[in-house]
Amino acid sequence: MGQRLTEPVITDLMARALADPAMLSLAAGFTDNTQLPKSLVGQAVAGLTAPESDPETLQYGTNAGRTGLREAVCRIVSRHEGEDASRITPEQVFLAQGSQQALYLSMQVLCEPGDIILVEEPTYFVFMEMLQGLGLEARSIPYSPDTGIDFGKLEQLFLEMQSTGEWARVRAVYIEGYFSNPSSRSQPASAKSGLANFLRERNAILPIIEDAAYRDLYFEKPWSAMSTLSMPEFDGFPVLYLGTFDKPFASGLKSGFGICNHQEWRDNMLFAKGHQDFGSSNFVQALIERVVSTDAYDAHVAAVRAHYQGKAFQVQAILEAEGLADVGWQWEPPSGGLYFWLKGPEGFDTSIGSDFCEACLANKVLYVPGDLCLAGGQPRNCVRLSYGVLLGAKLDEAVRRFVRTATAG
Amino acid sequence: MGQRLTEPVITDLMARALADPAMLSLAAGFTDNTQLPKSLVGQAVAGLTAPESDPETLQYGTNAGRTGLREAVCRIVSRHEGEDASRITPEQVFLAQGSQQALYLSMQVLCEPGDIILVEEPTYFVFMEMLQGLGLEARSIPYSPDTGIDFGKLEQLFLEMQSTGEWARVRAVYIEGYFSNPSSRSQPASAKSGLANFLRERNAILPIIEDAAYRDLYFEKPWSAMSTLSMPEFDGFPVLYLGTFDKPFASGLKSGFGICNHQEWRDNMLFAKGHQDFGSSNFVQALIERVVSTDAYDAHVAAVRAHYQGKAFQVQAILEAEGLADVGWQWEPPSGGLYFWLKGPEGFDTSIGSDFCEACLANKVLYVPGDLCLAGGQPRNCVRLSYGVLLGAKLDEAVRRFVRTATAG
Structure with missing residues (x-):
């Protein structure tokens, strides 16, 4: 209890992404709006609110x-x-x-x-x-x-x-x-x-x-x-x-x-x-x-999986094509989930306020600095990229902006 | 922080009401199922999940x-x-x-x-x-x-x-x-x-x-x-x-x-x-x-008000007809909300475990002991009755059971 004065970093990142329409966010852990189960939810609620249903x-x-x-x-x-x-x-x-x-x-x-x-x-x-x-x-x-x-x-x-x-x-x-x-x-x-x-x-x-x-x-x-x-x-x-x-x-x-x-x-x-x-x-x-x-739930989750798998392949392809590994970055392609965890060269700094972070903001791409995910705040050369939200050409473009910022130095 | 070992009383009261189908509850602050806005919720969700809507x-x-x-x-x-x-x-x-x-x-x-x-x-x-x-x-x-x-x-x-x-x-x-x-x-x-x-x-x-x-x-x-x-x-x-x-x-x-x-x-x-x-x-x-x-919200709330007003009148009528005032109980009829607050005679005890509370449980009616609502736990002669949940003959019967228990001593 008592006063809590730390603004959650995620709140700040979300606010930045929302504030600038040109900013492409690989930061937020949101899911993909195209995969949201509108019709399943609509059908379920129609059943719950039908005249004969129990209120x-x-x-x-x-x-x-x-x-x-x-x-x-x-x-x-x-x-x-x-x-x-x-x-x-x-x-x-x-x-x-x-x-x-x-x-x-x-x-x-x-x-x-x-x-x-x-x-x-x-x-x-x-x-x-x-x-x-x-x-x-x-x-x-x-x-x-x-x-x-x-x-x-x-x-x-x-x-x-x-x-x-x-x-x-x-x-x-x-x-x-x-x-x-x-x-x-x-x-x-x-x-x-x-x-x-x-x-x-x-x-x-x-x-x-x-x-x-x-x-x-x-x-x-x-x-x-x-x-x-x-x-x-x-x-x-x-x-x-x-x-x-x-x-x-x-x-x-x-x-x-x-x-x-x-x-x-x-x-x-x-x-x-x-x-x-x-x-x-x-x-x-x-x-x-x-x-x-219903079986529709399992079918929905299966479709969501395939969708994110496709997006993970897409991100991997651009990371490779743009040559991120050539400048000393390392990562393993995910086999599930919503994230790439990338490790920059030894001594590289991705933390908030770093030259790299500022350069990414200037190039209109957001990521989560890895040090925020590390109990000791070290090392500072890691990055979380999420492919949850962005789609198609925008996802391509966001990853390209990120890699080009990383390879520009 | 640290261990919290107090079971909320409301949880226990709800559990008792659910456990015995013959028990009539004037305790829980639930609202009336007949007044729940099934169709308004159904229409709103139909709109939110329509094909053209934003997911x-x-x-x-x-x-x-x-x-x-x-x-x-x-x-x-x-x-x-x-x-x-x-x-x-x-x-x-x-x-x-x-x-x-x-x-x-x-x-x-x-x-x-x-x-x-x-x-x-x-x-x-x-x-x-x-x-x-x-x-x-x-x-x-x-x-x-x-x-x-x-x-x-x-x-x-x-x-x-x-x-x-x-x-x-x-x-x-x-x-x-x-x-x-x-x-x-x-x-x-x-x-x-x-x-x-x-x-x-x-x-x-x-x-x-x-x-x-x-x-x-x-x-x-x-x-x-x-x-x-x-x-x-x-x-x-x-x-x-x-x-x-x-x-x-x-x-x-x-x-x-x-x-x-x-x-x-x-x-x-x-x-x-x-x-x-x-x-x-x-x-x-x-x-x-x-x-x-939409205007439908205001119309809904207006109907809910009229409904609870009717139930409050109903409770008041039975409290009067059954003679609760004759044995020294006092109360003011509500002009809004979901509750009657009743004060028993000086020295009367309505708390959990009291003779009166046990008699009410034996007579299959639940109420909230007033001492739970008082910072000092005193006096112990008050009661909260809710007319939120019960309807018609069941509401009548519950209030009658309560008053008859109170007047039986």
Whole structure:
């Protein structure tokens, strides 16, 4: 509590994009307006508001959300290969204002100012802003390109944090197992089980938050690793799995969910939610419940996947054709999600106010500086590009502007 | 932050009502399902999802909410007699998950645990639960049946709180100016201006939160007093006015708003909202924006008013016919809102676990114990009855069960 004076960076970036019509934004994590399910939503609401329908959908619902939708959430998550449906039950599910609210609630009830959360390297920058607003700190779990997590460096971090007393202030671990924002990386099963073993060996049975917002936005195939909810290695760990209907369906509905296998943690989140809003929109939940009960939902998500895959190919083609690699930039093409994570040459600076950032603004293209996604604010030579919003020639042009700015120096 | 282990009482009451189909609930502040605007919502969504419509309504919106709806909110509030439209501008407005979220945000950014909020006697019990969850305390502004506020007793309270050091911890004043939950009382203009003068004379230019959730649910005529936003006596006071579309339109949409004339307070609430959900459902806002732009909205609210007025008459008739006054109970019939506030005989106990409460449960009728609505938990002989949900013979029967339980002793 108390005054929070940090303006979220995302708000500022969105405002800049809106203020200048010539600006092309590769920054915002918005989805593509052409893929929004107007007719599915229209049909669902027509059903909900038909003369013979029960008006209860326009009445207050419950704090945790509609039973039918909580059951549907379990079906949607459990059908991923490897998931253990017996561990994913409707009582564990609660609906929220996007998965963002569930994430906020999780932090509110676990942490006191000064506490520390372990995050990936890089991690979701809006989460880091939230931590800052709540007076919390983040530390990066060291990344390894080969194994997902560099356990040698993690051991070093652990020893350092233990010696400074910081380890005792670690309250939770936040990972994005599937097509992460911003890196589009997924965690190998071995990295997740390794993490569980690492923590257990150090008697650190910490709450695990697995944010799976982009899990359904895979391209060729789903990511193979099961979630931490189902992995036996995480037995005994409190796990909160976060999902959303915003990214695969309609961000304008602002509906997400948490699945939490730890009753006290879940109860506390729901008590706090009871104070914040005593339940998310019952009508929005009823609408989604109706849509996900049909095959049309799966067909819609499949089409969305193919669409983003096409746009990712398009971005990759321009990055290659324009010669970004020739000036020392590195990246892996995504296999799902909405983002490219690019690493500039050693010592290059992409942060807000840097020459490169100013040059991109002058050339009318926006990106998210990578340092915002890194718990230590280092290195400063990375960039997140989103292909969510822009289409066709505008997407081409935006990526071209970016690469030409990068290659001009 | 930290653990919150209080289960909201409203959750428990709702659960009891749902669990026993024979239980008739005069407890929940739900609205009447027969008055929910199915066809208006259906038409609005048909327009939003028509082939030629812009799909942006299904995309993320902004943190503060849609410009068109913020403008409409200003029109809806400003058209009340006496309001000063020049003081009520779209930049001051933000949309929220019901006015509840705006209220929560206001407390989060103003207060630290141990702080004190001045509230009415009685006040909104869900707000008191929220305060408890945030580690805050409430003190009642003494009520006067003649003048709304008993300024003599308020002076005593001030002196007491000053002597104990508590006055320095008062962070805000929360009032419900119009057809309050739970009392259905409205504040006379003289009470509000008197409060402003009282505070100003004591150099206490405290933030004022005026919750106007029931303002549009008047029966014969709107309540005459303008809001604290427009009253010159409140010049210099930070004011947050809260309104909602839940009560007059559809609680299932879960949409409310704040209007805040103090930039720093408003900015801080929006920063916190940026972390909680970075904006309420854009689609729900677009839907409401479309509805309120038509005359049909006003016609709907007018019909809702007439409906609740009829139900209030119905409850009053049964309270009288069954002889509740004969056994020493007192009340004023409401002239708006959703509630009767009844005062039992001196020494009577209506609290949870009391003989009377248990007898009502045995007789299958639920009410809200009045002590939950009183900052000091005293007196314990009051009751809130809601005529929101029940209809016709069931409403009759519920009130009859209540009165017969009260008169049986």
